[in-house]
Amino acid sequence: MTVKSLSVFDEYDNDFLYCEAIIKKHSKNFHTAFSQLPKDKARAVYAVYAFCRRADDAVDEKQDPLLIEAMKKRLEEMQKQVSDDAIDLPQAVKEEDPDEAIWRALTLSFQQFDLQFQPFFDLLVGQKQDLDFQQPTSEKELSDYSYYVAGSVGLMLLPILSQAATAIQEPAIKLGEAMQRTNILRDIGEDLRMGRIYLPQTVLAQFNLSREALASGNQNQQFIEMWEHEAQLAETLYQESFVMMPQIDEDCREALLAAALIYREILTVIRKNNYQVFAEKTAVPKQRKIQLLFTAKKMLRQERWEG
Numbered sequence: 001m002t003v004k005s006l007s008v009f010d011e012y013d014n015d016f017l018y019c020e021a022i023i024k025k026h027s028k029n030f031h032t033a034f035s036q037l038p039k040d041k042a043r044a045v046y047a048v049y050a051f052c053r054r055a056d057d058a059v060d061e062k063q064d065p066l067l068i069e070a071m072k073k074r075l076e077e078m079q080k081q082v083s084d085d086a087i088d089l090p091q092a093v094k095e096e097d098p099d100e101a102i103w104r105a106l107t108l109s110f111q112q113f114d115l116q117f118q119p120f121f122d123l124l125v126g127q128k129q130d131l132d133f134q135q136p137t138s139e140k141e142l143s144d145y146s147y148y149v150a151g152s153v154g155l156m157l158l159p160i161l162s163q164a165a166t167a168i169q170e171p172a173i174k175l176g177e178a179m180q181r182t183n184i185l186r187d188i189g190e191d192l193r194m195g196r197i198y199l200p201q202t203v204l205a206q207f208n209l210s211r212e213a214l215a216s217g218n219q220n221q222q223f224i225e226m227w228e229h230e231a232q233l234a235e236t237l238y239q240e241s242f243v244m245m246p247q248i249d250e251d252c253r254e255a256l257l258a259a260a261l262i263y264r265e266i267l268t269v270i271r272k273n274n275y276q277v278f279a280e281k282t283a284v285p286k287q288r289k290i291q292l293l294f295t296a297k298k299m300l301r302q303e304r305w306e307g
């Protein structure tokens, strides 16, 4: 009989399940991909996702700067606790805020995987910037913003996915930026309804698109050209990020590559739907996500990243 050794995380299984339910509800894309990781690595990714989701909710749903401040304070306390090595995880009690589960799962993940605090603080800076929304003037401004809200997530996750995390920070940031740019190109309509345009002013001007033209929700030739220009920038970033693959731990490569392929596929689906980004949110069909898990496996077998 083989006895399966218990991990430190097993004792807090319910907390990680709470985080998993959050990623499952909000991002089928990332859950499909990261659930392929070895169990504890997947659990740590879920904890990081749940933290990011709450920061995002504080801005998008609640529009409350105090919530971001409270998260910052909580992180500072955790930083002290983790560096003192004096972890005293509060036990579950009936009346507690269910989100306490996120903080417990995150604290354990910090310890177990040597996560870095800076990118977590950076994400809060990015979310705060979003509360005081300004359309980026240039591509540079959009890239900078993308670092804070998504490149930072790449840096958060790297220590879970790689023993060589410090050597591959640049491509990890690029993958985050590629995903953020994809997200922006998918959500143009939804963002407009909230009065937001994330596409840089210089890019709209370059393609002769006024804010009003965009708001009219018409996918005319200028719009398609602008969208393609931006999509190709994102696709180049995906491609450039793949150089990190050999330095991702072997047992994480498939999940990470699948995450990139699935998220990049959003762009392909939008093209197939005639650039319909105004009326509804484009989703990659479940069956296609499963196919992409196989594509990732195949690419890795052939050590081919250009797919």
Ligand SMILES: CC(C)=CCC/C(C)=C/CC/C(C)=C/COP(=O)(O)OP(=O)(O)O
Residues within 6 Å of the ligand: 026, 027, 028, 029, 030, 149, 150, 151, 153, 154, 155, 157, 158, 171, 172, 173, 175, 176, 179, 180, 181, 183, 256
């Ligand atoms: C090295 C590495 C791991 C890099 C990648 C980092 C990463 C996962 C960045 C997140 C980027 C992003 C736009 C998320 C949207 O999440 P969402 O919750 O809106 O997802 P959805 O679009 O699927 O709903």
